[in-house]
Amino acid sequence: MTGRFPLPGPGRIAWAALAILFFCLPLMGLPPNRVGLLNHIGLYAVLALSLNVILGQAGMFHMGHAAFFAVGAYATAILNTVCGWSILATLPVAGAAAGLFAALVAAPIIHLRGDYLLLVTIGIVEIVRIFLINDPFGLTGGANGLINIARPVILGFKITRPPHFFYLIWGFAAVSMLLFHWLENSRFGRALNFIREDTVAAEGVGVDTARYKLMAFVIGAVWAGFAGTLYASYMRTISPGSFSFWESVVLFMIVILGGSGNQKGVLAGAFLVVGLPEVFRFLKDSRLMFFGAALVLMMIFRPQGLFPPRRRTYAPPPEAS
Amino acid sequence: MIILSLNNLTKSFGGLVAVAGVSFEVERGDVMGLIGPNGAGKTTVFNLITGASRPDDGHIFFDGRRLERLKPHRIVHLGLARTFQTIRLFPRLSVLENVLSGAHCRMKSSIISSLLRLPAQRREEKAALGRAMAELRFVGLDGLWRAEAGSLSYGDQRRLEIARALASEPKLIVLDEPAGGMNERETLELRDLVARIRAKDITVILIEHDMSFVMEVCNKIVVMENGAVIARGSPDSVRRDQRVVEAYLGADED
Known part of the structure; x- marks a missing residue:
């Protein structure tokens, strides 16, 4: 936020x-x-960016993000296949359904700390x-x-082939990153950081901690719902197996x-965690072993993550400079 | 005009009665000192006033509102700000952001306007930065606005806590041992700072062990011992009070 039109530095240009x-x-x-793999990474990236609001910004250990993803995907699938809505029209409903679901389930547990919330x-x-x-009310098709x-x-263009989806998914990811960047650099983003750093102090200086924690969950869930819409129309088939605990762990x-807390880092994480096992597919079953070893090494030598959270920058007030 | 009144406030933890029927009043414009030996219940009284814990019995009236059932952030919003006895800044965030945390409750931008960075949100953000810088200048930390809060000296951290509290535009500020851990020069500066806060028409209550500091800056003193108020009045009258002398120096057994 260095002025409205900051001069791009070499890092920015790169x-x-x-x-x-x-x-x-x-x-x-x-x-x-390969484009299909990038699409997959893109979907995970959107989901991880939305989880980042809850886990990275507010510091709440939330390992159930696949639940909100599922609500969005099923909302789209049901509205499309049963009610005949167009996919685009289901997008806001999927987001709203996931957000509402998050508000309902998170409200009673929002005060839990750390590992208790995780469980x-x-x-x-x-x-x-x-x-x-x-298969409640015969709506979800059960295990199938x-x-x-x-x-x-x-706009009259039917998105069918992987390259089409590439631009849809990654375009959505780019817009999400921009909006989340703005959100991060606002009183909302700061409030989440105050909560992450010291919840008692945050409440003591006037932040409605319960409300902001809940809002973080709702915003994250709405975006996971949007990702559910993209996923459902990309795969054309969804089943409960796609929304397992393991997906939550991956995110x-x-x-x-x-x-x-760092969006570039989350993006890099998506490439690493989703992309690398695919690239090393030639290693067959042992690839997961290499993957696990990479994770362990990472946690030993760089526990703060590939890209540690960055400090916000503020335009120097004229009196101070 | 009475801005804060405590009415028969009681709080016990398990079997221990920390505060037993405490009542006192604070007038607008006062700098009131709350003193007493360790374990007298001073910080418990502060925690009850600021909503950090709830009284078992009794009432707290602030500016015509009852406080004892409100959450801490609501109380800050009503205009009652605090600092913590053990410093509780956000040490990994910048000095400026710490002050912005106090300004948070006076800002109105919604999540949607933040997500879309609407013009009103940007205007408000700019105004808040200006206000936060003004508070930093007020306590003399404006040159350090970029620094990480945890890297400041002890005395500077105390002053940053005061700036953070002031950023919430309080009518009354509650300072828990503001001179704790400060050296002589810093204590002198703090004395001046408290006087300037009072000049801003902000009422002050403080807990402090440094007696010369309390006698200098306060116009009214309440003395507590074993969870009860044992004396109150001007610094001079309290200094001469027999029970206060006994509480501090020990009673003569004969």
Whole structure:
């Protein structure tokens, strides 16, 4: 936030160049299966960025993010296949449904600290998964899930092939990063950091800690719901298996490994945690062993994550400079 | 005009009665000192006033409102700010952000306007930065606005806590041992700071062990012992009070 039009430094230019190069990848003849992998990483990135608000910014150990993702995906799938809504029209509803669900389940547990919250959020993700398997009101299709979900149509253009989805998913990720960056640099973002640093002190200086914790959950869940819409229309088939506890662990790992509180770090974490095991697929079953070893080494030598959280910058007030 | 009144306040922890029927009043413009030996219940009284704990019995009236069922952030919002006995800054955040935490409750931008960085949010943010810098200048820390709060000296951290409390635009500020751990020069500066806070029409209550400091800055003193008020009045009258002398020096057994 150094003025409205900051002069870009070399770091900024390098990141911009990297971003432009990345967005050109599908045009440069990248094979479809590789584009598919990037799409997958993009979905995880959006989810991890939304988890970052809760885990990275507010410091709440939440390991049930797949539950909110599931609510969004099923909201889209049901509205599309049963009610015949277009995918785009289901997006706000999926976000709202996930946000409402988060408000309901988080309200009674928001005061729990650290590992206690962690345990309850693990419970939530399991409850949702089992609920979906039980096919309530014949809506969720049980263990088989829902099929024949439509493709999104934007301004008359039907998004079908992996490169199309690449631009949809990564465009959404880019917009999310911008909005979350703004949110981070506001009284809301600061309030979450005060809560993370010292909840008692935050309450004592006038921050409504219970409300802001809940809001962090709701914002994170709304975005996970949006990601659910993208996922449902990308896969065309969803089932409870896609929203397991393991998915929550992966998201948790992305945020912690990347650098909780730092969006660039979270992005790097998504590439690392989702991308690397695929790249090393030729190692067959032993790849998970290498992956595990990498995690352990990471936690020993760089526990703060790839990109540790950065301090906010403020425009120097004229009187002070 | 009475700004704060405690009415028969009682609080016990398990079997220990920490505060037993404490009543006193604070007038607008006062600098009131709350003194007493260790374990007299002073900090418990502060915690009851600021909402950190709830009284078992009794009432607290502040500016015409009852406080004893309100959460701490609500009390700050009503205009009653505090500092902590054991410094509780956000040590990994910058000096400026620590002061902005106090300004938080006077800001109104919603989550949506923050998410979309609407013009009103940007204006408010700019105004808050200006206010926070003004508070830092007031306590003499404006040159350190970029520094990490945890890197400041002990005395500077105490002053930063005061700046943070002032940023919430309080009518009454509650200082828990503000001179604790300060050297002589810093204590002298603090005396001047308290006088300037009073000049801003902010009422002050403070707990302090440094008697010369208390006698200098306070116009009214309440003395506690074993959870009860044993004396109150001007510094001179309290100094001469027989029970106060006994509480501090020990009673003559004969």
